[in-house]
Amino acid sequence: MLCKKLLVPLVCFVPFLTACVLNSPEFAVDWQHGAKLGWIVSFYIPETPGTKLPECLAKLPKAELASRHFVTVRYHHVRQMFYTIAELPATMQAKVNDQVELWAEDCSDGKISRISRTESDIFP
Secondary structure (H helix, E strand, C coil): CHHHHHHHHHHHHHHHHHHHHHHCCCCCCCHHHCCEEEEEEEECCCCCCHHHCCHHHHCCCHHHHHHCEEEEEEEEECCEEEEEEEEECCCCCCCCCCEEEEECCCHHHCCCEEEEEEHHHHCC
8 A cells, every 4th residue: 555655656756757857958058157048039131121120230230230140049047038139150050949058148238149059069
């Protein structure tokens, strides 16, 4: 009888642990130095009218905006979800929903966040 009482909670708990292990990110970021784990939400295209661009991108000259790649990235901080504008280096390939190592800045202060790695850099 004691075995049944212990076995039922254990049987219910094991799938939960398995799900946690399977969903744990293998993409490690440099948390200790301020990096965040983010996901690419969308790409900005140079033809976007200036009124629709975020403040930090609207200030850039059109030639610079056309020669660089910018994305919207969502990331967690504490228990909140944030969105930021980040530059995707020309040497990196990424798509929507890719995980990235993000160094978040505040676009409303005129600062653009930086992406240092993408999951495709880790898992080609």
